[in-house]
Amino acid sequence: MNKSILDVIHSSAEDLHAAGVMDLATLREFDALCLPPVEKYTASQIKSIRTHIKVSQGVFAAYLNTSISTVQKWEQGTKKPNGPSLKLLNLVAKKGLDVLA
Amino acid sequence: MNKSILDVIHSSAEDLHAAGVMDLATLREFDALCLPPVEKYTASQIKSIRTHIKVSQGVFAAYLNTSISTVQKWEQGTKKPNGPSLKLLNLVAKKGLDVLA
DNA sequence: TTTTATTGTAGCACTAAGTGCTATAAAAAC
DNA sequence: GTTTTTATAGCACTTAGTGCTACAATAAAA
Numbered sequence: 594m595n596k597s598i599l600d601v602i603h604s605s606a607e608d609l610h611a612a613g614v615m616d617l618a619t620l621r622e623f624d625a626l627c628l629p630p631v632e633k634y635t636a637s638q639i640k641s642i643r644t645h646i647k648v649s650q651g652v653f654a655a656y657l658n659t660s661i662s663t664v665q666k667w668e669q670g671t672k673k674p675n676g677p678s679l680k681l682l683n684l685v686a687k688k689g690l691d692v693l694a
Numbered sequence: 695m696n697k698s699i700l701d702v703i704h705s706s707a708e709d710l711h712a713a714g715v716m717d718l719a720t721l722r723e724f725d726a727l728c729l730p731p732v733e734k735y736t737a738s739q740i741k742s743i744r745t746h747i748k749v750s751q752g753v754f755a756a757y758l759n760t761s762i763s764t765v766q767k768w769e770q771g772t773k774k775p776n777g778p779s780l781k782l783l784n785l786v787a788k789k790g791l792d793v794l795a
Numbered sequence: 796t797t798t799t800a801t802t803g804t805a806g807c808a809c810t811a812a813g814t815g816c817t818a819t820a821a822a823a824a825c
Numbered sequence: 826g827t828t829t830t831t832a833t834a835g836c837a838c839t840t841a842g843t844g845c846t847a848c849a850a851t852a853a854a855a
Contacts, residue, residue: 621749621791625756628795648722649831658732658781660814661832669833672812675842678778680759680794690722692793693781694729750802761843762803770804773841776813 603627631683636670642686643668656693657681704728732784737771743787744769757794758782 606623609615634642643653643664654664659678666672674682684692707724710716716724735743744754744765755765760779767773775783785793 617748618750621747621753624791624795625749625753628756631759646722647718649719651831652722652725655729658777660777662815663777663813665832665834666813671834674778675812676759676761676764677775677782677842678812681778681781684794690725693785694725752802763844764842766803766805767842772805776841778813779841 629683631676631679632686633679634674634682634686636668639674639682640668642682646685646690648690656685656690730784732777732780733787734780735775735783735787737769740775740783741769743783747786747791749791757786757791 603623606615606620610617610620643650646653648656650664650668651661654661657664657678663672667674667678681693704724707716707721711718711721744751747754749757751765751769752762755762758765758779764773764779768775768779782794
């Protein structure tokens with residue numbers, strides 16, 4: 594998956610929309626196709642994401658709006674984060690905690 | 695919950711950190727306390743969030759990194775979004791879809 | 796207008812994530 | 826050295842998440 598190609602497609606779609614050739618709904622479809630792939634993380638990677646930010650499991654859980662127990666199980670590998678949780682982890686890993694504030 | 699008070703606390707904590715009086719970990723604790731409360735949405739409210747953005751259930755699901763089936767059940771009231779999902783819905787409702795891109 | 800394709804509704808069934816709780820250990824603060 | 830915070834480990838339960846199917850409603854194309 595070449596990101597630059599997706600970027601070109603994306604900006605082209607935006608231009609078409611700006612020119613009135615493409616409606617908003619269709620533009621959104623293109624946007625969805627150009628969404629960055631959501632990475633999966635191992636237990637230790639999840640822990641790394643948190644420790645690099647220097648927050649406790651409790652604070653991390655608060656930002657993600659989940660329970661301490663859940664964060665613990667992610668980091669121990671007992672349970673794996675589901676789709677939306679993974680999305681949040683990706684956001685934090687790539688944009689920092691502040692995007693969730 | 696008065697948001698302006700939280701804002702004052704938050705910026706005060708940031709100042710203390712900038713002055714070297716408060717360490718990063720403690721600052722984070724304050725940040726977590728000042729996190730905006732995550733609102734719960736009814737089924738129809740969730741649908742409104744999506745339709746206002748003018749995206750299909752499929753596109754919406756792609757942004758949230760969840761399944762179409764799940765979005766449908768949220769909107770039908772069959773199932774209720776869990777913590778992290780609610781967090782994402784709040785982000786979209788308050789900041790728009792682009793924060794997830 | 797009729798057909799075709801997309802989008803959304805409704806319900807069934809299953810699995811695993813999410814959650815709470817407890818006890819213990821490790822680390823940090825005092 | 827003591828206390829407090831933070832993290833680990835495991836048990837038990839509930840329900841969200843997911844896929845699949847069939848059908849209805851809407852939109853697009855012929």
